[in-house]
Amino acid sequence: MSDIVRYEAKEKDIVIIIDRDLCKGCDICVKVCKPEILRLVDAPDKWEGAIVEITNPDECTFCRLCELQCPDFAIRVLRKEDEDKITIGGAQKTAAEQ
Amino acid sequence: MAKAPVDYLYYMRAEKLPHMWCPGCGVGVLVKAIIAAIDDMGWDKNDIAFVSGIGCTSRAPGYMDMNTLHTTHGRALTFATGIKMAQPTKHVIVISGDGDATAIGGNHFIHACRRNIDITLIVNNNNIYGMTGGQFSPTTPYGARAATTPYGNIDPAFDLVELAKGAGATYVARGSVDNGRMLQKFVRGGLNHHGFSVIEALTNCHTQFGRRNKMADPIKMIEWISSRVVSNTKAKKMTPEELKGKILTGVMHTDTERPEYCDEYAHLVEWVQSKKAK
Amino acid sequence: MPSEQSEKPKIVFWQGNEVVAQAAVAAGCRFFGGYPITPSSEVASVMSEMMPQVGGTFMQMEDEIAAMGAIIGASLAGVKSCTATSGPGFSLKMEHIGYACMAEVPCVVVNVMRGGPSTGLPTALGQSDVMQARWGTHGDHATIALAPAYHREIYLSTIKCFNYAEKYRLPVMLLIDEVLGHMSEGMTIPDPSEYEIVDRVKATVPPEEYLPYDTAYGDVPPMASYFEGYRFHVTGLNHGANGFPTTNPEYCNSEEIRMVRKVMKDADKLAEFEEYHLNDAEIVIFAYGSTARSAKMAVDKARKEGIRAGLFRALTIWPFPEKQVYELSQRAKAFVVPEVNLGQMILEVERVAKREMPIVGVNKAGGVPISPFEILDKIKEVNKNG
Numbered sequence: 001m002s003d004i005v006r007y008e009a010k011e012k013d014i015v016i017i018i019d020r021d022l023c024k025g026c027d028i029c030v031k032v033c034k035p036e037i038l039r040l041v042d043a044p045d046k047w048e049g050a051i052v053e054i055t056n057p058d059e060c061t062f063c064r065l066c067e068l069q070c071p072d073f074a075i076r077v078l079r080k081e082d083e084d085k086i087t088i089g090g091a092q093k094t095a096a097e098q
Numbered sequence: 099m100a101k102a103p104v105d106y107l108y109y110m111r112a113e114k115l116p117h118m119w120c121p122g123c124g125v126g127v128l129v130k131a132i133i134a135a136i137d138d139m140g141w142d143k144n145d146i147a148f149v150s151g152i153g154c155t156s157r158a159p160g161y162m163d164m165n166t167l168h169t170t171h172g173r174a175l176t177f178a179t180g181i182k183m184a185q186p187t188k189h190v191i192v193i194s195g196d197g198d199a200t201a202i203g204g205n206h207f208i209h210a211c212r213r214n215i216d217i218t219l220i221v222n223n224n225n226i227y228g229m230t231g232g233q234f235s236p237t238t239p240y241g242a243r244a245a246t247t248p249y250g251n252i253d254p255a256f257d258l259v260e261l262a263k264g265a266g267a268t269y270v271a272r273g274s275v276d277n278g279r280m281l282q283k284f285v286r287g288g289l290n291h292h293g294f295s296v297i298e299a300l301t302n303c304h305t306q307f308g309r310r311n312k313m314a315d316p317i318k319m320i321e322w323i324s325s326r327v328v329s330n331t332k333a334k335k336m337t338p339e340e341l342k343g344k345i346l347t348g349v350m351h352t353d354t355e356r357p358e359y360c361d362e363y364a365h366l367v368e369w370v371q372s373k374k375a376k
Numbered sequence: 377m378p379s380e381q382s383e384k385p386k387i388v389f390w391q392g393n394e395v396v397a398q399a400a401v402a403a404g405c406r407f408f409g410g411y412p413i414t415p416s417s418e419v420a421s422v423m424s425e426m427m428p429q430v431g432g433t434f435m436q437m438e439d440e441i442a443a444m445g446a447i448i449g450a451s452l453a454g455v456k457s458c459t460a461t462s463g464p465g466f467s468l469k470m471e472h473i474g475y476a477c478m479a480e481v482p483c484v485v486v487n488v489m490r491g492g493p494s495t496g497l498p499t500a501l502g503q504s505d506v507m508q509a510r511w512g513t514h515g516d517h518a519t520i521a522l523a524p525a526y527h528r529e530i531y532l533s534t535i536k537c538f539n540y541a542e543k544y545r546l547p548v549m550l551l552i553d554e555v556l557g558h559m560s561e562g563m564t565i566p567d568p569s570e571y572e573i574v575d576r577v578k579a580t581v582p583p584e585e586y587l588p589y590d591t592a593y594g595d596v597p598p599m600a601s602y603f604e605g606y607r608f609h610v611t612g613l614n615h616g617a618n619g620f621p622t623t624n625p626e627y628c629n630s631e632e633i634r635m636v637r638k639v640m641k642d643a644d645k646l647a648e649f650e651e652y653h654l655n656d657a658e659i660v661i662f663a664y665g666s667t668a669r670s671a672k673m674a675v676d677k678a679r680k681e682g683i684r685a686g687l688f689r690a691l692t693i694w695p696f697p698e699k700q701v702y703e704l705s706q707r708a709k710a711f712v713v714p715e716v717n718l719g720q721m722i723l724e725v726e727r728v729a730k731r732e733m734p735i736v737g738v739n740k741a742g743g744v745p746i747s748p749f750e751i752l753d754k755i756k757e758v759n760k761n762g
């Protein structure tokens with residue numbers, strides 16, 4: 001099972017989904033986000049020991065830059081009704097098995 | 099109605115993720131743009147052959163849920179040509195590193211351009227040999243450091259766009275990793291084009307190139323790429339001084355007049371067979 | 377039917393190179409990728425004429441490496457394919473011959489041998505690539521190579537090469553030489569009833585169950601083609617049953633062994649040869665290709681002089697007909713091995729003949745054939761000393 005975290009905006013029709021098994025903590029998404037609502041936090045059990053999280057999904061402008069610039073297919077920024085239209089969850093294998 | 103969001107993982111062998119590229123590596127952004135472009139085209143993944151040579155970039159086919167072929171260093175286009183000629187109605191996409199496409203594969207590159215065969219070549223130009231540990235490539239900038247240019251590079255660099263144009267490619271575009279949407283658009287342009295298309299993507303290999311050139315983290319190197327590129331529309335309003343040292347991006351060349359190779363061959367077969375029937 | 381019986385079989389007068397091309401088409405080849413090089417170029421010329429006629433593809437590529445890459449690509453897309461070349465071009469193909477071995481892609485490589493290393497003697501005879509055919513590419517691998525001596529045999533051998541490629545999933549070599557390639561010889565075109573056409577065993581399982589290198593079916597896994605819905609991965613890296621790279625030492629080792637075994641366990645079946653006056657032969661000539669023609673005449677002449685000579689003419693030179701040569705070495709007094717090189721297959725004869733006995737070469741590397749008299753002289757010399 002993939003380690004997926006959903007961040008649902010309350011006021012807006014936006015859901016941001018992070019696949020924590022795919023994020024390598026490169027920091028690119030954090031830098032491209034204009035409202036600065038992404039940040040890296042420690043995750044010693046993950047690839048690079050750091051992983052992205054969303055601080056306030058309601059400030060998201062739906063520019064989707066974080067998704068487009070993420071090299072690791074780890075972030076999706078979606079309309080809520082689109083969530084079940086796409087595949088979520090990449091790593092079915094753990095890093096150790098790869 | 100807005101188009102449904104791209105289902106990246108549908109086009110991928112999701113169980114193979116996370117991929118092998120370094121954190122922040124530009125190849126991932128490029129592959130994402132390619133998938134989005136394929137999605138725009140609405141192609142059936144059974145009808146796509148995704149072919150590569152050898153290098154970091156060339157590991158991409160392994161992650162794609164298509165007919166995938168990881169060939170030899172520099173020579174992906176030769177295999178791709180065989181596939182395309184054997185099944186001309188199918189789609190053939192080639193992804194290549196800069197060393198792959200223009201050093202060891204330079205000859206195949208120019209001849210695929212010359213034939214104008216309906217294949218899309220996407221070159222991930224990270225200015226370096228990533229996989230083998232950062233030796234300079236034919237696109238390493240003058241003066242740059244690499245594992246084999248400890249005193250700075252004295253080899254002049256290729257301009258891939260000019261090379262492709264000169265050799266006869268009929269769709270040539272250049273994008274950069276800091277703008278995934280633009281890459282997607284150019285790749286889609288290439289996929290849509292009937293003829294040989296070349297899309298050069300300027301990307302970051304901070305691990306091998308950046309590290310030796312004071313840009314060890316991906317963001318620094320992406321910012322460096324950003325600072326070097328200017329879109330060709332914007333460039334029109336700029337003075338030669340302002341354009342000095344800049345690399346133009348955009349659709350750099352299109353030609354819809356030149357015949358495509360598979361079509362030419364099909365006409366030849368038709369003609370030969372009609373002559374034989376008489 | 378009487379009308380058919382009264383029809384005389386048509387005699388054609390083709391160059392060996394044309395025979396190869398005609399036979400390839402008969403074998404079902406529908407993709408040819410080439411690059412001009414003497415003395416093989418006529419294969420490409422005939423192919424360029426025939427391929428459009430039969431709806432196949434002829435491509436003159438930018439070099440031999442490209443030609444080899446293209447035929448592998450075409451074969452993966454489900455089309456029987458081949459290329460033809462000579463010495464230096466054969467060397468250039470080696471990287472991709474290794475690829476085809478590793479990825480197990482059926483295809484045929486024709487080498488019309490010429491003389492010398494490098495550009496050497498482009499327009500003259502050589503048999504100097506027999507070891508290159510075996511060991512030219514990198515890494516461990518098995519090789520199937522046929523070296524026919526007569527035009528009709530070239531025709532049938534070409535078809536066999538395609539059949540073996542399909543059956544064993546590997547690049548198969550057809551080795552002829554400048555003399556055979558350029559000489560015209562009258563022959564009847566073999567009727568399709570004289571040969572069989574083998575096609576690769578196709579995958580039949582549903583795509584989700586397909587493993588491109590599934591050894592559960594034996595040493596030669598069934599093969600899907602691209603665009604059939606299987607969406608499999610092919611790489612030149614060592615790979616698992618699923619086609620994806622692996623570095624597992626045990627698995628890689630067992631796969632290398634399997635890929636050699638798939639051919640070598642059939643070595644006896646693959647061994648084709650002609651035995652000429654071998655029953656009582658004391659002096660056995662081991663020969664192949666055009667040189668075997670001289671060797672046969674030498675045997676006749678030796679017999680006239682009362683020397684018990686015989687000819688073992690190998691059609692299959694790889695896998696080397698070990699068993700047969702070993703058995704002969706138990707009965708014969710000496711081997712004479714004429715070759716238009718400085719002694720290549722003689723090394724195999726020496727390796728296999730497991731007892732002390734004279735094994736002597738008749739060697740020339742100047743681009744001209746070895747005459748029957750030169751072989752006869754050697755037979756007499758060996759006979760006198762023995």
Ligand SMILES: Cc1ncc(C[n+]2csc(CCOP(=O)(O)OP(=O)(O)O)c2C)c(N)n1
Pocket residue numbers: 152153154155156170171194195196197198199222224226227228229230235303
């Ligand atoms: C015939 C051959 N020569 C050399 C190599 C070693 N090699 C592997 S990848 C590579 C260079 C890769 O650089 P590039 O094509 O720029 O791709 P990147 O890794 O940067 O994506 C080289 C030289 C090889 N695999 N095969």
Ligand code: SF4
Pocket residue numbers: 016029032033034035036037038059060061062063064065066067077
């Ligand atoms: S979509 Fe844009 S605004 Fe929203 S989190 Fe991503 S980068 Fe920030």
Ligand code: SF4
Pocket residue numbers: 118119120122123124125154155224228229302303304305306
């Ligand atoms: S070495 Fe460079 S090209 Fe290779 S994965 Fe790392 S960043 Fe990417």
